[in-house]
Amino acid sequence: MTLTQTRTTIPEEAKKEGLLAVVISRAVQATRTADAAVTRATEAVHGVVTPIGWAVIAGAALALLIGYGWGWLExxxxxxxxxxxxxAASVWLIGRGAGSIRLVLPSPRVVVGEPAEARLIAASPGGRRFGGVQLELPVGRRVVERVLPALPRGRAFDxxxxxxxxxxxxxxxxPARTVRADPIGLMRREFVWSDTVDLHVHPRTVPIAALSSGFIRDLEGTPTRDLTASDIAFHALRxxxxxxxxxxxxxxSSAKTGTFMVRQFEETxxxxxxxxxxxxxxxxxxxxEFELAVxxxxxxxxxxxRDARTVSFVVSGHASTAGIxxxxxxxxxxxxxxxLLDALCxxxxxxxxxxxxxxxxxxAESLAGVSLAFLVTGTARGxxxxxxxxxxxxxxVETxxxxxxxxxxxxxxxxxGxxxxGIGYLEDLRAMLARSASVA
Known part of the structure; x- marks a missing residue:
């Protein structure tokens, strides 16, 4: 074999090997695609057929198998x-029932006991007529069910x-979902239209007087409206x-005015x-008792x-064997x-x-600079x-x-010290803190 023949033969073999590799790669890819399609189809069937439906399908297959095998016409x-x-039950699954369904939550936060509502708006694209479809909305542990009425074209369910x-x-x-199911309950098809939204029900609070106790004068602190003769937060001249x-x-300034002027500071x-x-x-x-404490x-x-004070809100942790x-x-x-109120929910x-x-x-070991502490508990705590x-x-620390x-x-x-x-109502706490502030 000459050098020219070698140069000609090697590329031909490489082409054959490259073509074989491409064929194998595409075959593997097609197999994976088919497996994924089968998996999706299987999951879709499992999501549509109810346990009663599977029992009826199994009964039909068994009856036909035994009937044809033994010749039993019955x-x-x-x-x-x-x-x-x-x-016939599969026919009930045709269609989606609506073109769009929106879940609207006017306010994501309410106070316990306040009225709260969620709004559902269903519409069909192109003004097509819809109706007769069951609508389900999970609210906490319960499910609100409605049947979409047969509305005229161009109108929405609200x-x-x-x-x-x-x-x-x-x-x-x-999430809001529509359900198409046959009357017997063999087939059930769900369409999810919205995400899940959370409504935070906050504990009830009362406005209390400004917490004036527990302040410590410190040059590295925050300036206040109280004026003093010596500090680092300059206010004015007098x-x-x-x-x-x-x-x-x-x-x-004294030389300009002809009167001695001194610096005035804001107390920090x-x-x-x-x-x-x-x-x-x-x-x-x-x-x-616990709800009142919260x-x-x-x-x-x-x-x-609200007062822009440095505050740490602490709750009891979990005891562990590794160290409390x-x-x-x-x-x-x-x-x-x-x-804070979201976390307290x-x-x-x-x-x-x-x-x-x-x-x-x-x-005390984790938080530095605490000057005022509130310990909130129940009456069973001595x-x-x-x-x-x-x-x-x-x-x-004032406690x-x-x-x-x-x-x-x-x-x-x-x-x-x-x-x-001891409080029976939140208003009692407000009154006691206001009384303490006036005494201080």
């Missing part, structure tokens, strides 16, 4: 009758559904009065407020956020009032919750654990314990 007639029944908001929580609404520190005389203060909500079920006599803690946290301090506390987001008592003194100790929790906080007893008598007492409020 079984053959029964088998074909069941087959015709399945074929209806509002009431959402129960008797209890705090997050209610999943949707005339010198006897007793002013001469170090703060502004000589250039530091205040980190901590709200600790007890999640131990043993601290509450019933669910109503509302009380939420009211304090919301007011602190690792999971003794959890912080809820406080970047905004809505974020999901807070519940837990059997594995860490005891209140251990939560307070973990908070005074001793409250005092123990208060002693776990750093010295100088207020709030014990919640629905419809109970409002009380206020001080025990060994610990202020204990």
């Amino acid at each position: 079984l053959i007639a029964l088998g074909w009758g069941l087959a015709v029944l399945v074929a 209806e509002q559904f009431r959402i129960p908001t008797e209890r705090r929580g997050v209610i999943a609404i949707g 005339e010198y009065v006897p007793g002013d520190d001469r170090r703060f005389i502004h000589w250039r 203060r530091r205040s980190r407020l901590m709200v600790l909500l007890d999640l131990d079920p043993g601290a509450y006599t019933d669910e109503a 509302s009380a803690a939420a009211s304090v946290g919301a007011r602190a956020i 301090r690792q999971n003794a506390m959890r912080e809820l987001p406080t970047v905004s009032r809505d974020r 999901l807070v519940e008592t837990e059997e594995t919750a860490v005891m209140l003194p251990d939560v307070a100790r973990a908070a 005074i001793a654990p409250l005092r123990s929790a208060a002693t776990r906080l750093p010295p100088g 207020i314990a709030v014990q919640c007893a629905p419809e109970g008598e409002a009380t206020a007492r001080t025990i060994a 610990l202020t204990v409020f």
Whole structure:
């Protein structure tokens, strides 16, 4: 074989091998496509045929098999009758029932007890007539069912559904779907038209007075509206009065006006407020006490956020075998009032919750600069654990314990430096804090 022949033969063999590889690759791809199509078809069939339908199909196949095998005309007639029944049920699945369905939630957040509604708008494209299709809307654990009426062309189905908001929580609404099914229940075909939306049912809160207690003067704090003669946040110039520190005389302005002028400053203060909500079920006599405690803690946290104070909202963590301090506390987001209340929608008592003194100790170790702490719990929690929790906080922290007893008598007492409020209504907390602010 010459060099020329070699150069001619090798490309021909390469072409054959390349063609074979392409054929094999396309065959594998076609096989995968066929498998995917079969899988999709199988899933579609499984999603359409109900358990009753599968039983009827199996009965028809068995009757025809035995009937033709043994020559039993009765079984053959029964088998074909069941087959015709399945074929007739399939006719009910034709069509979608609507061109578009929109789920509208006017407000994603409501307060417990407030009315809330979801709106469904169904329309058909091109003005085609639709109707007679079942419409389902999951609302929490229940399903709202309606039948789309046979509306004239160009008109839409528009209806509002009431959402129960008797209890705090997050209610999943949707997805809206239409269902086509035969009267016997052999076939069922669902069309999903919308995503699932969440409705946050916030705990009830009351507006309380500004939390003026627990402030610590600090040069690295936040400027306030209170004026002082010495600080770092400059406010204005004023005339010198006897007793002013001469170090703060502004000589250039004094030379221009001919009168001694001194600098005036805004006082800067530091205040980190901590709200600790007890999640131990043993601290509450019933669910109503816990709901009142959640509302009380939420009211304090919301007011602190409104006042732009540095606030940490802490709840009991989970006890673990690895060490109680690792999971003794959890912080809820406080970047905004809505974020805090959204998180409180999901807070519940837990059997594995860490005891209140251990939560307070973990908070003291994790949160620096706390100057005012609220311990919110139930009446089943005695005074001793409250005092123990208060002693776990750093010295100088003003601590207020709030014990919640629905419809109970409002009380206020001080025990060994610990202020204990007993409230029966949220309005009691507002009144007690306002009274404390006036006394301070």
